[in-house]
Amino acid sequence: MLIAGIIGQRDKGKTANLIKSILSGAKRRISIIDLKNLSNLDTNRVKSYLDEHRRHNTEILIIKIDMECLSIELLECLCFDIIILTDKADDISETDLDNYREFTKKAFSLLNEKGIAIVNADDNELIQLLQGIKHHIVTYGFNLKASITASSIGDLVIKDSLMCCLQRTILARNGKLIEPQEFKVKADIEGVDPYNVLAAATFVLINGVDFNVER
Numbered sequence: 019m020l021i022a023g024i025i026g027q028r029d030k031g032k033t034a035n036l037i038k039s040i041l042s043g044a045k046r047r048i049s050i051i052d053l054k055n056l057s058n059l060d061t062n063r064v065k066s067y068l069d070e071h072r073r074h075n076t077e078i079l080i081i082k083i084d085m086e087c088l089s090i091e092l093l094e095c096l097c098f099d100i101i102i103l104t105d106k107a108d109d110i111s112e113t114d115l116d117n118y119r120e121f122t123k124k125a126f127s128l129l130n131e132k133g134i135a136i137v138n139a140d141d142n143e144l145i146q147l148l149q150g151i152k153h154h155i156v157t158y159g160f161n162l163k164a165s166i167t168a169s170s171i172g173d174l175v176i177k178d179s180l181m182c183c184l185q186r187t188i189l190a191r192n193g194k195l196i197e198p199q200e201f202k203v204k205a206d207i208e209g210v211d212p213y214n215v216l217a218a219a220t221f222v223l224i225n226g227v228d229f230n231v232e233r
Contacts, residue, residue: 026104201229
């Protein structure tokens with residue numbers, strides 16, 4: 019079972035729901051939970067909870083995590099295969115930036131040895147913090163450095179799909195190389211921040227789903 023953490027102060031639920039919507043169409047068994055719902059459990063009960071998901075053949079467990087939850091003890095028994103960071107430093111007040119930096123470091127400490135971090139390439143503060151990070155990082159955003167971006171700003175007005183562009187080759191978790199390409203994310207994205215769509219699309223690609231194959 020793959021365990022993914024969507025970490026931040028905003029839009030975690032929208033990103034998680036987009037991932038579930040897309041991957042359910044690809045016949046993947048997905049479960050989503052908020053870490054706050056586990057906060058009253060001790061370590062052994064959290065492990066039992068994870069084992070229960072494995073017995074029910076959950077393929078991907080997505081855990082939504084607020085910044086303030088990163089300090090709770092039960093995180094010590096969680097080891098993430100993938101984390102998605104949804105916040106941007108530009109959206110955080112100057113007084114909270116130090117907390118943001120500590121939160122980011124803590125988030126990376128939750129990744130397993132071969133874990134993958136999906137991060138916003140437009141967050142200059144975060145990109146600086148990633149210097150020296152040894153984990154595999156895949157970026158999304160609206161600049162040429164992002165691994166995954168939108169094909170054009172005009173596409174953002176479409177309510178049920180977004181044209182995206184993979185700008186460089188990435189390695190999926192199944193070992194397959196995914197070459198640069200354009201693909202359409204079909205989902206109900208009305209009112210959803212395009213960044214969340216790009217983050218969800220990045221997660222799906224990394225898990226080996228081909229958007230260009232009809233599902």
